[in-house]
Amino acid sequence: MEQLPTPHNNFFQFALSHLPSARSLIETQLSGAALAELDLSTIQIETGTFIDPDLREKFSDLLFSVQLLQVSATTGERTLVYILFEHKSQSDPFTVLQMLSYIVRISEQRVRTGLPLCPIVPLLVYHGESGWTAAKSFRELVSCPEALAEYQIVFQPLLLDLSQLDDEQVEGDPVLRSTLRLLKYSRSKHLVTKLGEILHLMASALPTTVLPQWIHAIGVYVMSVNKQIDSQQYKQTLKSVFPTQFEPGSLADRLLIQGREEGREEGRQEGEQLGFAKGKLTAKIQMLQELLGDHPTTDEQFELQGIDAITAQLAELQNRLRDREA
Secondary structure: OOOOOOHHHHHHHHHHOOHHHHHHHHHHHOOHHHHOOEEEEEEEEEOOOOOOHHHOOOOOOEEEEEEEEEEOOOOOOEEEEEEEEEEEOOOOOOHHHHHHHHHHHHHHHHHHOOOOOOOEEEEEEEOOOOOOOOOOOHHHHOOOOHHHHOOOOOOOOEEEEHHHOOHHHOOOOHHHHHHHHHHHOOOOOOHHHHHHHHHHHHHOOOOOOOHHHHHHHHHHHHHHHOOOOOHHHHHHHHHHHOOOOOOOOOHHHHHHOOOOOOOOOOOOHHHHHHHHHHHHHHHHHHHHHHHHOOOOOOHHHHHOOOHHHHHHHHHHHHHHHHHHHO
């Protein structure tokens, strides 16, 4: 899984790259009239990014193309529609401007490559713990006399505010619903009780061949953003949901066998307790290193370090993640 700027970006990009989920999100958010114009069987993810290089540490975008059902009168071909997904866990005051800048860059790229301009549908998914409070339209960002209002840009992306929806109101196929619920509760104390239900729902719809990859992504995500869930808690949740082991080397497999080598200090309980604590810290460090794109520290390297050094290393990684989300 590609490493992205923050845990939220990383999981959102991973989950919505699952084309059935992306299609389901479009189907639940666009109007019936708009959907009647689209051939959703042609949906595909577009590569590349339209974010300024100095903003890539904080933001990500996700772009899909879909063909129109009707043939273009000018080109004789089906015209593309771009669907632009953005997500936020906080009410960023300039999100609307950010999304507008994406649309301008997409359009400029098409012009540079000799392609005609095409419709672009912007959709903002918000999963903060309280309602969206920032501007919902470009007009709200611009303070001007009424006489000048008619000359201003009219732009208002679709907004899916998960904080304002009960779980039963979150629509879509099972994988999309579980993804959106996970985003909704990502930082909440309620995720501890919701996680098993979310995993059950996801497992009911995903093929067993790809399920370990999703377990990996979810584990890295929740242990990076939720203070109540550590590797031990996640391991217990996995055991309650899944009766079988996953393929060797996956995150789920590592979590389920964690502790097997801990506490080897020849029978002394004090040593065993130290080994257990050290094992929990090193597991978190390795997952955070994966998330940040660092080369994971090996178990052999950890054996040469004391628990104070390991604790300091964990704190440094957590600070890097917080800085990226700030």
